[in-house]
Amino acid sequence: MKSMCSMKFNNQNIFIGENVTIGENVKIGDNVRIYDNVTIGDNCTICNDCVLGEPVADYYEQSNYINPATHVGPNSLLRSHSIVYAGSSLGEYFSSGHRVTVRESFFCGKYVRIGTNCDIQNNVRIDNNSWLHSGIFVPAKTHIGKYVMIYPHVVFTDDPYPPSNQHIPPKVSDFAQVGAGAVILPGVSLGKHVLVGAGTVVTKSVPDNYCILGNPGKLKKRVEDIILENGSPAYPWPTRFSRGMPWNGSEFLTWKQHNYD
Amino acid sequence: MKSMCSMKFNNQNIFIGENVTIGENVKIGDNVRIYDNVTIGDNCTICNDCVLGEPVADYYEQSNYINPATHVGPNSLLRSHSIVYAGSSLGEYFSSGHRVTVRESFFCGKYVRIGTNCDIQNNVRIDNNSWLHSGIFVPAKTHIGKYVMIYPHVVFTDDPYPPSNQHIPPKVSDFAQVGAGAVILPGVSLGKHVLVGAGTVVTKSVPDNYCILGNPGKLKKRVEDIILENGSPAYPWPTRFSRGMPWNGSEFLTWKQHNYD
Amino acid sequence: MKSMCSMKFNNQNIFIGENVTIGENVKIGDNVRIYDNVTIGDNCTICNDCVLGEPVADYYEQSNYINPATHVGPNSLLRSHSIVYAGSSLGEYFSSGHRVTVRESFFCGKYVRIGTNCDIQNNVRIDNNSWLHSGIFVPAKTHIGKYVMIYPHVVFTDDPYPPSNQHIPPKVSDFAQVGAGAVILPGVSLGKHVLVGAGTVVTKSVPDNYCILGNPGKLKKRVEDIILENGSPAYPWPTRFSRGMPWNGSEFLTWKQHNYD
Numbered sequence: 001m002k003s004m005c006s007m008k009f010n011n012q013n014i015f016i017g018e019n020v021t022i023g024e025n026v027k028i029g030d031n032v033r034i035y036d037n038v039t040i041g042d043n044c045t046i047c048n049d050c051v052l053g054e055p056v057a058d059y060y061e062q063s064n065y066i067n068p069a070t071h072v073g074p075n076s077l078l079r080s081h082s083i084v085y086a087g088s089s090l091g092e093y094f095s096s097g098h099r100v101t102v103r104e105s106f107f108c109g110k111y112v113r114i115g116t117n118c119d120i121q122n123n124v125r126i127d128n129n130s131w132l133h134s135g136i137f138v139p140a141k142t143h144i145g146k147y148v149m150i151y152p153h154v155v156f157t158d159d160p161y162p163p164s165n166q167h168i169p170p171k172v173s174d175f176a177q178v179g180a181g182a183v184i185l186p187g188v189s190l191g192k193h194v195l196v197g198a199g200t201v202v203t204k205s206v207p208d209n210y211c212i213l214g215n216p217g218k219l220k221k222r223v224e225d226i227i228l229e230n231g232s233p234a235y236p237w238p239t240r241f242s243r244g245m246p247w248n249g250s251e252f253l254t255w256k257q258h259n260y261d
Numbered sequence: 262m263k264s265m266c267s268m269k270f271n272n273q274n275i276f277i278g279e280n281v282t283i284g285e286n287v288k289i290g291d292n293v294r295i296y297d298n299v300t301i302g303d304n305c306t307i308c309n310d311c312v313l314g315e316p317v318a319d320y321y322e323q324s325n326y327i328n329p330a331t332h333v334g335p336n337s338l339l340r341s342h343s344i345v346y347a348g349s350s351l352g353e354y355f356s357s358g359h360r361v362t363v364r365e366s367f368f369c370g371k372y373v374r375i376g377t378n379c380d381i382q383n384n385v386r387i388d389n390n391s392w393l394h395s396g397i398f399v400p401a402k403t404h405i406g407k408y409v410m411i412y413p414h415v416v417f418t419d420d421p422y423p424p425s426n427q428h429i430p431p432k433v434s435d436f437a438q439v440g441a442g443a444v445i446l447p448g449v450s451l452g453k454h455v456l457v458g459a460g461t462v463v464t465k466s467v468p469d470n471y472c473i474l475g476n477p478g479k480l481k482k483r484v485e486d487i488i489l490e491n492g493s494p495a496y497p498w499p500t501r502f503s504r505g506m507p508w509n510g511s512e513f514l515t516w517k518q519h520n521y522d
Numbered sequence: 523m524k525s526m527c528s529m530k531f532n533n534q535n536i537f538i539g540e541n542v543t544i545g546e547n548v549k550i551g552d553n554v555r556i557y558d559n560v561t562i563g564d565n566c567t568i569c570n571d572c573v574l575g576e577p578v579a580d581y582y583e584q585s586n587y588i589n590p591a592t593h594v595g596p597n598s599l600l601r602s603h604s605i606v607y608a609g610s611s612l613g614e615y616f617s618s619g620h621r622v623t624v625r626e627s628f629f630c631g632k633y634v635r636i637g638t639n640c641d642i643q644n645n646v647r648i649d650n651n652s653w654l655h656s657g658i659f660v661p662a663k664t665h666i667g668k669y670v671m672i673y674p675h676v677v678f679t680d681d682p683y684p685p686s687n688q689h690i691p692p693k694v695s696d697f698a699q700v701g702a703g704a705v706i707l708p709g710v711s712l713g714k715h716v717l718v719g720a721g722t723v724v725t726k727s728v729p730d731n732y733c734i735l736g737n738p739g740k741l742k743k744r745v746e747d748i749i750l751e752n753g754s755p756a757y758p759w760p761t762r763f764s765r766g767m768p769w770n771g772s773e774f775l776t777w778k779q780h781n782y783d
Contacts, residue, residue: 049310
C-alpha cells in the first residue's frame with residue numbers, strides 16, 4: 001500500500017483484505033469492503049459502501065479459495081454501493097453510478113461509464129468510451145464495442161430456447177445507440193452506427209447504419225436519412241456530439257481517419 | 262440539532278456532517294450518512310443505510326466545495342439504502358421504498374411516494390400526492406404533476422436524437438396513470454387523466470382524457486368510455502379511489518370544485 | 523443461538539435482535555442486520571449488508587410492535603445487500619442475488635433462486651425449483667408454480683383499472699418460461715409449459731403449452747412445435763435441461779411419472 005489520502009472520508013468501518021495495492025491520492029469511503037488481491041490505480045475515488053473484489057460463491061465453501069486479481073484503473077470513480085467481482089479489470093477513467101453490479105472476469109477499456117442499478121454479468125467486455133445508462137442488464141460474455149451508448153432499462157438476452165446451456169452472447173458494434181427500454185433478443189447483433197428506437201424489441205440482427213423501431217422491430221431507414229430540424233443529418237452522431245469523446249466537435253472525420261482502427 | 266429520539270435504532274456507525282438540523286422525534290437508523298447542510302423535519306424516520314445530502318462529484322475534487330442545502334419535510338419515511346443528493350427538497354409526508362436514488366436539485370410537494378429502486382435524475386419536480394412505484398427511471402428536469410401514478414418499470418426518455426445536448430424533459434399532467442413497463446419517448450407529454458396501458462410505447466403526446474395502448478401506442482378511446490363491470494365509468498378515477506388522497510370516496514367533484522386550482 | 527461459524531467474515535458492525543436462532547455452520551457477513559424472531563437454518567451464508575426480518579412501517583410507530591417470525595431454510599445463500607421482510611419463509615437451498623427485496627409474508631419452497639435487484643411484494647408464493655433472474659417485479663399475492671423460470675426485467679401487474687383496491691394477483695403455472703422484458707397485464711394467467719417471448723406484452727391468459735409473442739401478445743404456436751436445429755422439439759424443456767433440477771437429463775418423463783403431483 002503506497003498511500004491513502006482520504007480527506008473527504010471518515011475512514012469508518014472499512015475492511016481491506018490481503019495483498020491490496022492502493023495508488024496515490026485515492027479516496028476510500030466509509031463501509032467499503034476491499035477483498036484480497038485488488039489493485040486500485042492513482043487518483044481513484046471509491047465511494048461509501050462499495051465492494052471491490054467480491055468473491056464468487058466458492059469463497060464461502062472452499063477453505064483454500066484464492067481471490068482472482070481485480071484491477072481498478074487510475075482516475076476511476078465508483079459511486080456508492082457498487083459491487084465489482086474479483087477477476088475484473090476496469091480501465092482508466094472508469095465511472096459507475098450507484099449500486100452497479102459487475103460480475104467476475106469483466107473487462108472494460110478506458111472512459112467507460114456504467115449507470116446506477118446496472119447488472120453486468122460475468123465475462124462481459126466493453127470497449128473504450130462506451131456508456132451504459134441506468135438499470136441495464138447485460139448477460140455473460142456480451143461484447144460491447146467502442147463509443148456505444150445504451151440508454152436506461154435496456155435488456156439483452158442470450159438464450160434462444162430457454163432454459164438451455166447454449167447461450168449466444170450479444171454483440172453491439174462501435175458507435176451503436178440503443179434506446180431506452182429496448183429488448184434485444186438472443187443471437188441478435190447490432191451493427192456499427194445502428195440506432196435502436198426506445199421500446200423496440202429487436203428480433204433479428206441489424207446491419208450497419210440502420211435504424212430499427214417497433215415490436216417486432218422493423219428496419220425503418222438508414223441512419224444517414226434521419227434529418228435534424230436544422231436540415232443536417234443526425235447520424236452518424238459523432239459529427240455533432242463530442243462531449244467526453246476524444247475528438248472535438250465536427251472534427252470527427254479527421255479524428256477517425258487518424259485514430260480509428 | 263434540537264433532539265434525536267431513536268428508540269428503535271441502535272445508533273451504530275452513524276455519520277452526521279456539519280450544520281445538520283434534526284427535528285423532534287426523528288429516528289435515524291444504523292449506518293446512515295448525513296452530509297453537511299441537511300435539515301430533517303419533525304417526526305421523520307430515516308431507516309438504516311440511507312444517505313442524505315449526497316454530494317455531487319465536485320465534492321471529491323474541490324477542497325472548497327460547499328454542499329447545497331437539502332431538506333426533508335416533516336413526517337417523512339425514507340426506507341433503507343435510499344440516497345438523496347444535496348440540493349434536493351422533499352415535501353412533508355414524503356415516503357420512499359428501498360434503494361431509491363434522487364439526484365441533485367430534486368423538488369417534490371407533499372405526500373409524494375417513490376418506490377423501491379427508482380432512479381430519479383437531477384432537477385426533477387413532482388407535485389403533491391403523486392406516487393411512483395418500483396424501478397422507474399425519470400430523466401433530468403421532468404415535471405410530474407399532481408395525483409399522478411406511475412407503475413413499476415416505466416422509463417421516461419428525453420433525447421430525440423441520442424446522443425445530444427438538446428434534451429426535452431418529459432411532462433406528465435395531473436391525474437395521469439402510466440401503466441407498468443411503459444416507455445415514453447422523447448418530447449412526449451401526457452395530458453390530464455391520461456391512461457397509458459401497461460407495456461405501451463408512447464411515441465406522440467397524448468391529449469387530456471385519452472387512453473393509449475400498444476407499440477407504437479395508439480389512442481384507444483376516451484377514458485370516460487372505459488366501463489367497469491358494475492356499469493359505472495372507471496375514469497376519471499378520483500370518483501372511485503381516494504385512499505391516501507385529500508378527498509373522501511365519491512366526494513371528488515365537490516372537493517375539486519373547492520380545492521383544485 | 524446454537525453456534526456461529528464465520529471464518530470468512532470479520533464480524534464487523536453486525537446487529538442481532540432478540541430471539542434469533544442461528545443454526546450450525548452459518549456464516550454472517552459484515553454490517554448484517556437481523557431483527558427479532560428470525561431463524562436461520564444450518565449451513566446458511568448471509569453475506570455482507572443483508573437485512574433479515576425487516577420490520578414493516580408499524581415498527582417505527584408502535585411501541586408494542588412484535589416482529590413476525592422469519593425463517594431462512596438450511597443451506598441458503600443470500601448475497602449482499604438483500605432485504606427479507608419479517609413474516610417471510612425461505613425454503614431450503616434458497617439463493618438470492620444482490621440487493622433483492624422480499625416483502626412481508628413471502629413464502630417459497632425449496633431450491634428457489636431470486637436474482638439481483640428483484641422486488642418481490644408481500645404475500646407472494648413461489649413453489650419449488652423456480653428461478654427468477656435479474657430485476658423482476660412481482661406484485662402482492664402472486665403465485666408462481668414449480669420449475670418456472672422468469673428472465674430479466676419481467677414485470678407483472680395486478681390492477682386492471684388503476685388505481686383501485688381490486689387487485690387480481692398474477693398466476694404462473696408450473697414449467698412456464700417468461701422471456702426477458704415481458705410485461706404481464708392484470709388478470710392474466712400463464713398456463714403450464716407456456717413460453718412467453720422476450721419483450722412480449724401479454725394481454726390475455728395463455729393456455730397450457732402455448733408460445734406467445736408480440737405487443738399485444740399473440741398465440742404463435744404450441745410449444746411442442748418449436749423445433750431445435752438438431753430436429754428435436756425444444757419443449758417441453760425438461761427433457762433437454764436438468765441443471766439444478768431433480769431429474770437427470772432425458773429422464774424427465776420417468777421422473778415426472780413418479781414424482782410430479
